[in-house]
Amino acid sequence: MANSTSATATTEADTPPAKPIGFPPGFRGAAVYSGVKEDKTKLDLSLIVSDRPVVAVGVYTQNLVQAAPVLLDRQRTPTTQARGVVINSGVANACTGAAGLADAKQMTALAAEATGAGPEEFLVLSTGVIGHPLPMQKIAAGVSAAAQKMAAGPEALEAVARGMMTTDTVTKIRSRTIRLGDREISLVGVAKGAAMIGPNMATMLAVVMTDAVLEASDAQAALSEAVVESFNCISVDGHTSTNDTVLLLANGAADGPPLADRDLAAFRATLVEVCEDLAVAIPADGEGATHLITVEVHGARSRDDAVRIGKTIADSPLVKTAIAGADPNWGRIVSAAGYAGVPFDPDRVTLLINGLLVYDKGAPVPFDEATVSDSIANQRDTLLLLILDEGSASARFWTTDLTAEYVRLNADYRT
Template sequence: MADSDAIAIPHGFRTAAGKAGIKPSGGPDLAVFVADGPCAAAGTFTTNRVCAAPVKWCRGLLPADDIRAIVVNAGNANAATGAQGAANAERTAARAAELIGCEPRQVLVASTGVIGHQLPMDKVEAGLDRLIPRASADASSFDEASRAILTTDTHPKVVSLSYSEGGVAFSLLAMAKGAAMIGPRMATMLAFILTDAPVWPSDLQPILLDAVEDSFNCLSVEGHASTNDTVLILSSTASTAPTLRGEELTAFAGMVRSACESLARMMAADGEGATHFITIDIEGCRDREEARAIAREVAESALVKTAIHGADPNWGRIVSAAGYAGVDFDEGELSLWINGVCVYEAGAPTAFDAAALSAGLKAERDVTLRLALRRGEGRIRFWTCDLTAEYVHLNADYTT
């Protein structure tokens, strides 16, 4: 997480956040990001067929070259809410647009929280009435926004990056929320990326898609794809400065990828009730998709996750998860390392010190699982966390 004092705020953006009364807890639950002028924008979204009203609203608008704001509420997902939910998403955009001085189609919306409840629009609109007039470019305002978008997260997730080379300078600020219901296929929980790099939508969209594929799509907490998964990126200077090309555009793409990867790691580490952050490296597959299939099965195995939580180096659970991933390999090709210790080599267990490995798992929060085949050059890095009694407690009575 970036220190608010060290955050570089991209030019042309202001924000405000506060309490609108949407969360039963009474905590901060509404944030708005306002651009001083029209922004190039792109997005990626959940592939869940049951998707939230704000996802449908944003999908219909992006990519675009004239977005002016993003409104985010926490505590209510506005998902599975039918025609009224769609009307509420549009009404949210309309109220923000009225206050900013733009069209509703220039306002993106995102929601997170409990599914199946209508947004309390009187509270949302009253909150926007209070927040938008005091939107500020101060770092403290962005810090407040990073907290207002959270639900069960234990801390904000923020990345701030800057570039300066050959007289060209730009910055990028990214923030996200997510600690459970994480098993995306084409997007992620909620993530917002603001930049003053001059990049047009025709470049923003593929850059974002590539970054998401290697970050948020390599992340799982429990494999449950959300109804609200959204990643949005806005560029404040695309229409006012020469757009990036060549090495500068490549550098920008690298920044977006780096920011998304950092946020994905933060989400896995902050999984609900998690006591271990698990990195899974798969190598030696025919292609990346084979590697992804194995990584996902290992990451989402309740038996693997509970073993890690209990500091049990139960390698059999890990290799068996790889075996049912749908990848056609011979058992003799497979080897496994847990925290650098080879526990299974070429299809057979090794004589490792189980007690020492268990003690290491118990002492360290970070765990690395490396599985290697001998089929090709395909590889992937995937992130997850362990499964604990606290996770069960949090999700057993989430709405009650």
């Protein structure tokens, strides 16, 4: 049984990171330009490898149309015998039929051969344009080149995160360390995503690595819980992708018995923090976005009710455009809550925008519109706090505003 000593978690990654972050013990990685993307200045193929077998579990898109990498990874997880992940950006390998699935399998076989692993010990992630076949000769050369550059330091981790990017403008790397008795456990996550973001999960990929010793069933339960609290609470445009994947890789390099009881609970809480950090970084980097919007719903009957209302507000184009224009149009927010399909008493609803009361117990209150507008315009973060007074449940949901630049970027994505 694991030590039951209380755990202390410390943040290693803020924005920007307080110090460079490398891989957890036992993990290495690399990234190269392979030619999948047209822009030769952008990395497009990443490798992550463990020096020992890892427990690997995943949570995947809920879109009925699923990319070949998702189909393959679903077959291979959960497992206790994975060794790594191969990732390409630029082509999603989605809607590519039997040939796409064969290409996904070949990618994993190439990565396994290049790193000395078994042919089915690798997982695969792809992101980019849907419906295009992978250029497998370029992929093969890229895998071989990346395998020769494997390293464990911050530069290698940064490269891996950059190799996952499509329209992202920044890499997304977050970490925590947690001490459990005489063991220090490291969790390091990388993610990509900036648009086609809408739960349940969206065009986003994430890999969280840890040296913790975990049973596969405990790892799966921990990741599923963390995704519900994080990646399923973000949206940019409400569009759920074909490729969404979050993987948790635990290689046990911290040694000792599998985490259990209080130690496992502490690990699970820390995993939620890492996933939440990564998740929030996605809408914060939303295409064309000028604001990160946090929708907090308090006083709901259940968390599901709170999430549903938060998501409805977050996905409203009228709410998103109002924030883009720094318009404190509370009516759009309250009415969005009203069509979320969750019963509540409208006469008990209160709304604050950036901490400023604009609507109280079902009625508008006098407020200085210029002050509220300035509070939106003069900072990137906007907080919409809706209080229902129906119960004790609450939830947070993160989204972006909707700008003309978002429309331009997505209208011109392929043309």
